[in-house]
Amino acid sequence: MNGLALLVLPFVWLAAIAFAIATLLLDLVATPVVWLLRRRQVDAPPPTRNASIVVLNWNGLHFLRELMPSLQIAVARCPGDHEVIVVDNGSADGSAEWLTRECPWAKLVRLPRNVYFIRGNAAGARVASRDLIVYLNNDMRVDPDWLCELLQPFATDRDGDLFATTSRIEMQEPRSETGLTRCFLRHGEIRFVQPPGQPGAPVPALWAGGGSSAFDRRKHDAIGGFEDLYFPMYVEDASLSWQAWRRGWRVAYVHASVVHHAHRGSSAKAFGRAPLERLAWRNRELFFVRNVTDPWLVLQHALAMPWNLRKHCKLLHLSLFDGLRAWLAAVPRLPIALWHRETARRHYRRSDRELLRCVNVR
Numbered sequence: 001m002n003g004l005a006l007l008v009l010p011f012v013w014l015a016a017i018a019f020a021i022a023t024l025l026l027d028l029v030a031t032p033v034v035w036l037l038r039r040r041q042v043d044a045p046p047p048t049r050n051a052s053i054v055v056l057n058w059n060g061l062h063f064l065r066e067l068m069p070s071l072q073i074a075v076a077r078c079p080g081d082h083e084v085i086v087v088d089n090g091s092a093d094g095s096a097e098w099l100t101r102e103c104p105w106a107k108l109v110r111l112p113r114n115v116y117f118i119r120g121n122a123a124g125a126r127v128a129s130r131d132l133i134v135y136l137n138n139d140m141r142v143d144p145d146w147l148c149e150l151l152q153p154f155a156t157d158r159d160g161d162l163f164a165t166t167s168r169i170e171m172q173e174p175r176s177e178t179g180l181t182r183c184f185l186r187h188g189e190i191r192f193v194q195p196p197g198q199p200g201a202p203v204p205a206l207w208a209g210g211g212s213s214a215f216d217r218r219k220h221d222a223i224g225g226f227e228d229l230y231f232p233m234y235v236e237d238a239s240l241s242w243q244a245w246r247r248g249w250r251v252a253y254v255h256a257s258v259v260h261h262a263h264r265g266s267s268a269k270a271f272g273r274a275p276l277e278r279l280a281w282r283n284r285e286l287f288f289v290r291n292v293t294d295p296w297l298v299l300q301h302a303l304a305m306p307w308n309l310r311k312h313c314k315l316l317h318l319s320l321f322d323g324l325r326a327w328l329a330a331v332p333r334l335p336i337a338l339w340h341r342e343t344a345r346r347h348y349r350r351s352d353r354e355l356l357r358c359v360n361v362r
Contacts, residue, residue: 005320012324013306020302023338024295030342037346046160047216049151050081052128053136055106056120058089060138061098063262068103070142078147083107087124089114116232121210125225133220137211139262149257150214153202163249164208164215164241167257168197177261180253181206181238182359188300189308190288192238202252204359206245210237212259219249229290229336234276235283242291245358248349277316281326289330290337293345294352 053075057064064086075082084106088096090113099108109123121135132151136142146167153165169179180197183190183206192206208215210226223243226236241251288301305327313323330337350358 005324008324009306009309009320012327016302016305019334020298023289023341024298026338026342027293027295027345030345034342034345046157047131047154047218049079049132049155050130051083051132051134051147051151051214052124052130052217053082053084053134053147054121054124054128055084055086055136055138056089056117056124057086057091057095057138058114058120059091059093059095061091061093061095063139064095064098066141067136067138068099068106070144071136072103072105073144074142074147077144078151080151081130082147083128083130085109085124085127087111087120089116089120117210118226118228118231118233118236121226125220128217131217132214133217134214135210135212136259137261140212141260143258143260146257146259149254153252153254154214154216161249162216162252163219163244164213164251165202165254165257166205166208166213166251167259168253168255169194169209169212169259169261171261177209179205179209179212179259180255181209181251183356185297185356187307187311188297188302188304190292190297197253197255199255202254205241205251205253206359207238207241208251212261213237219244219247223247227290227340229286229333229340230283232279234280235287239287239291242287242355243344243347245355246291246344246348246350246352250358274318274322277318278322278326278329281312281316281323282329285327285330286333286337289334290340292352293341293348297352 053071055067071084075084086099086106087109088099088111090111096108096110099106107127109127111120111123115123125133132154134150150165150167153162166181167179169177171177178194178196180203181192181194183192223240226240230236230239244251292298309323309327310320313320
């Protein structure tokens, strides 16, 4: 298979370059329309500190037994009128029955089948009724002051530009998440990283993690929430936050708000490691097309495609054939990504490079 992939790679590379040029031409043609439709940001009243906490679950009864008692304590310790919504994604392990019996204080939304992360969270968001929406993975355990600390920055947001706050993530080694999200540019790629955070006041973060963050509901809905472009999951939270930064809003990392996470506790059961890596890779390519409009970055990304493809395959222990499968899997969704790309541009107040400076990326 690797021999075939090596034969196909030059043609895929040329197609990537041609697509990048076509995308930039589309941007150029659409620019007059973008300027005509450009919208002034309308100031909205600041949100209250009342939160709807959405927990998505699929066959995670063993996780819920850890999470729900800690969540009940955290909600009780946080002033405000909060609600907890558990979306059960068609579980077959008795999760819904246990929640009904043991957690009557939580609202249960039962789905007939597993619609995965993006659509499951959307089902919870549709029934949420508070000014802040908090997404929390089921494979978490939260500290008693988690919610108080997570919501505190909204109370002191004098400029009204706070889009989201995101928690510190504690997990067993090897540690792949910290909650403090950054990225850097190399060989035409935006590479996401999570360095360790430090105690102190909230600091800028590139994105608010989709399983441990609070969002201003009005701003969240103005962008559209987690986009179905990335279905079933992965990179949707980074894309949502990138759009918020480009609209002139911001994301803050709150070191004192702590969750403990069993990484990929549910998704690994549903997909397996290699398919998950290919899915995340596909969505990173879609993210770039949907969000990044800087012409030089777009061209660099296409020109360096073979280099990055081989490097990622080695890093992720995938074959070159697997890498090409991941890259080509994005192709059917490119028209949707381009549509979202052009329709969002009228809202932008920051360039890609200004965004990167805002989050202290070097």
